[in-house]
Amino acid sequence: MSTSTSGHALPEPSATRSRSVPRDWLFPPRPAEPGTVTTRRERRAIVAELVIVFAITLGMAGVQSLLSLLDALLRPEGLGEQAVAINSSRSALGLLDLAQQLVNILRLFAWGALGAYLLWRGGIALRSVGLRGDRIGGDCAGGAGMAALIGIPGLGLYLLAHSLGLNLSVQPSTLGDAWWRAPVLVLSAVGNSFAEEMLVVGYLLTRLRQLGLRENGALWLSAVLRGSYHLYQGFGGFVGNVIMGLVYGRVWQRTNRLWALVVGHALIDVVAFLGYALLRERVGWLP
Template sequence: MTRLHDWLRPTPPPQTDPPLDPGQRRALWIEVTIVLLVTFGLSGLSGILSLIETALQPGQLSDQSVALNASRSTFGWIDLGRQLLGIARLCAWAALGLYLLWRSGLGPERIGLGRHPRWRRDLLPGVGLAALIGLPGLALYLVATAVGANLTVVPSTVDDHWWRLPALVLWALANSAAEEILVVAYLISRLRRLGWSENASLAASALLRGSYHLYQGLGGGLGNVVMGLVFGRYWQRTGKLWPLVVAHWLIDAVAFVGYTVLRDRVSWLP
């Protein structure tokens, strides 16, 4: 019990930067606000509106469905182009977070995203985190859908093209990179710099993650808040971001690709 308590307690980073003056604080708040409005903050507001909209529809939430990856054109090559543009947008969001952190002295190495991830230090913990979050997350989704608190989530409705599976794998990678860099490393680092406590910055990160998944329903939002708490605390304790990227990529890739492969073979899949 003591070891669990020690793990749950954050390890504050060493304070090496001088305190911010009022002008610097204002500038940093402006930066954070703009970044969130351009990226996941706006997605969070959209998720809240989507949840309200679906709640106002007749029937239970589970009677409605939402696709995580959908076809974007009836023409295959245009669909591919739009899929790649969506992937590129997420990669640009991740690059924006990395650039702003680098400009402030927090290069990739300092946020736990070194050039060469190591098997024991980065990849194995990522697999463990994927199992820790993915299996209970699936159970939560099934329960939430059964009680009518979640929409029926369809991981992919992309048409059967030769590029479908590679595109879904790239979507999973882009999602994981953008979310873990911006929502964990960038946001928590910036809130630290603004004087927020470790627990407060962790809560803000987790709530942001949950908000932009509310389009899936309350179950999707709650499950991602829990994921945000686990992932954020892991980063606060270890300073390693690669395991989070690996875990998130595995969860999404298994969901996207697994559903695409099995949907015509398993009767209970939507």
């Protein structure tokens, strides 16, 4: 056995490895985070980048969603008497409809990729925002847990808000019974989850950290942005998604595991999209 100069025995490498404790999924050591940007030029560049990115992605969707809600409020019928579809046909011709659905899904993935690329181009390792390939099983299990945590109460909140006349009837899918409906709905769910979690959590919260914004303030800003582009659904959709944003954003701030959020969000949307398509004409409790 080797010894140190002070005469104390050094542990064997094998013994050291045997005493290591597996990292818990909720509290793994975080990768190095980007430091706060201090120069005025760089700070202005980050602010300009944020404005541009969200002006062409989810920020603009939030403005359009607000206008949609105002239009619904000004109609003679109440919110509960109106309906809005998330996945609807875009053409009367089946193949053209499929092509347009796929183009819209590709746009969602491109939005998420834009956020990832800008961080990478700015010298930030994507591992540091949670796009890591290790522990996929843990991310899937954590995502499933968060899907249940958000999805079940979220359905109850939606039904309550609709019964109170504060929400439109949300139709997750009004696509016809085409052969491609199920895979398109799954791809749409994954595209939505990747675009939202990458931009509103991974990208936005990282940039706000660089600007020196406090974690709680950044969390609320991210959550309200998430709620804003769901305003077209009504007030229940806004509140429910703000709550989701607070939970998902805090999990990311504590763990830096973005894939878990993507998995959880995708599961919620897959269940909503496919479940509604299968049940809308078979049950009476769905608005």
